[in-house]
Amino acid sequence: MDLKRDAQTFxxxxxxxxxxxxxxxxxxxxxxxxxxxxxxxxxxxxWLSFDRYDExxxxxxxxxxxxxxxxxxxxxxxxxxxxxxxxxxxxxxYLQDDPVEPDNDVERLHRFIKELKEIDRAVIILxxxxxxxxxxxxxxxxxxxxxxxxxxxxxxxLKQKFSN
Amino acid sequence: MLNRxxxxxxxxxxxxxxLISMTPLKLFTIVVGILWVIFVDILILNVFASASPYxxxxxxxxxxxxxxxxxxxxxxxxxxxxxxxxxxIIATQEKIAxxxxxxLWVARLLFLQLPLWTTxxxxxxxxxxxxxxxxxxxxxxxxxxxxxxxxxxxxxxxENKEKKWFRLIFTGKEWSPLIKSxxxxxxxxxxxxTDTKEKTR
Numbered sequence: 001m002d003l004k005r006d007a008q009t010f011x012x013x014x015x016x017x018x019x020x021x022x023x024x025x026x027x028x029x030x031x032x033x034x035x036x037x038x039x040x041x042x043x044x045x046x047w048l049s050f051d052r053y054d055e056x057x058x059x060x061x062x063x064x065x066x067x068x069x070x071x072x073x074x075x076x077x078x079x080x081x082x083x084x085x086x087x088x089x090x091x092x093x094y095l096q097d098d099p100v101e102p103d104n105d106v107e108r109l110h111r112f113i114k115e116l117k118e119i120d121r122a123v124i125i126l127x128x129x130x131x132x133x134x135x136x137x138x139x140x141x142x143x144x145x146x147x148x149x150x151x152x153x154x155x156x157x158l159k160q161k162f163s164n
Numbered sequence: 165m166l167n168r169x170x171x172x173x174x175x176x177x178x179x180x181x182x183l184i185s186m187t188p189l190k191l192f193t194i195v196v197g198i199l200w201v202i203f204v205d206i207l208i209l210n211v212f213a214s215a216s217p218y219x220x221x222x223x224x225x226x227x228x229x230x231x232x233x234x235x236x237x238x239x240x241x242x243x244x245x246x247x248x249x250x251x252x253i254i255a256t257q258e259k260i261a262x263x264x265x266x267x268l269w270v271a272r273l274l275f276l277q278l279p280l281w282t283t284x285x286x287x288x289x290x291x292x293x294x295x296x297x298x299x300x301x302x303x304x305x306x307x308x309x310x311x312x313x314x315x316x317x318x319x320x321x322x323e324n325k326e327k328k329w330f331r332l333i334f335t336g337k338e339w340s341p342l343i344k345s346x347x348x349x350x351x352x353x354x355x356x357x358t359d360t361k362e363k364t365r
Binding site: 054070 | 252
């Protein structure tokens with residue numbers, strides 16, 4: 001499949017995969033205003049590397065890589081407000097997100113995930129989004145065995161938190 | 165809904181110009197550094213024939229070390245911008261974190277200049293007219309600054325990041341990305357170590 005690299009195609013790509021951007025940004029940024037900046041930064045970086053997207057990987061792999069790389073780097077910085085160089089209109093930033101059900105266990109799980117270290121958090125986000133082990137390995141750049149080991153370890157950590 | 169207007173907005177975003185995309189603090193640091201180096205260079209050239217050798221050597225070494233620090237700082241900023249963020253997470257984050265950690269070199273070089281601040285004002289007349297107290301204070305100050313500078317140069321490194329004195333020096337918002345990068349490198353080591361073991365099996 002030859003993907004057109006124009007702005008319209010790009011916008012339809014992010015519209016149909018907006019969940020990836022939202023879930024990753026929500027997991028790495030608690031503050032709403034900073035989250036808006038993070039989402040904006042992810043979209044800008046996706047657009048800037050859209051030309052270089054390698055179609056041998058799935059679109060979701062490419063999007064996860066950029067969203068996670070931007071989020072982890074963003075997370076390292078503090079006081080991001082005012083640092084955005086290319087402000088985007090709200091219509092692009094505020095892609096309608098899927099509403100989260102107010103479930104106590106789900107909320108606790110999200111809270112525990114946010115307490116994990118950055119890379120562990122990336123692993124568990126990818127796992128919970130039901131990506132295959134191969135895709136998780138492609139996104140992270142690890143072997144499948146390593147992914148499987150890390151997923152088990154993090155699941156164990158989360159189980160412990162739930163039982164406390 | 166995303167529409168034609170949004171498409172126009174997004175196409176306006178071209179590849180980022182490096183200087184435009186730099187944070188104001190980084191840009192300010194580099195500009196101030198360059199201006200300072202130019203000022204000291206001009207000063208050395210203007211007083212070269214008449215200044216004391218203590219001043220010329222101190223100022224010359226100071227300006228040389230500052231230039232190296234500026235080049236490292238600038239180069240690190242450029243290389244971070246060149247990292248391809250569509251590459252896999254572990255490799256990309258390791259590259260970025262290692263580059264960020266190289267800021268330590270800038271700090272090491274700046275601390276290495278400490279003793280030069282205790283010698284630039286010396287001259288033959290001052291040394292000849294000085295009494296024992298002057299010599300004692302001068303010697304203690306220069307020796308202790310030299311010792312401290314060398315000790316910091318040798319000890320400001322990743323391995324010492326958990327030490328109290330290290331945390332004390334690198335405290336504050338401007339150093340937090342550096343500290344977080346070093347913490348991230350710890351996490352990444354855990355991942356890459358397991359991966360390397362598996363690949364060598």
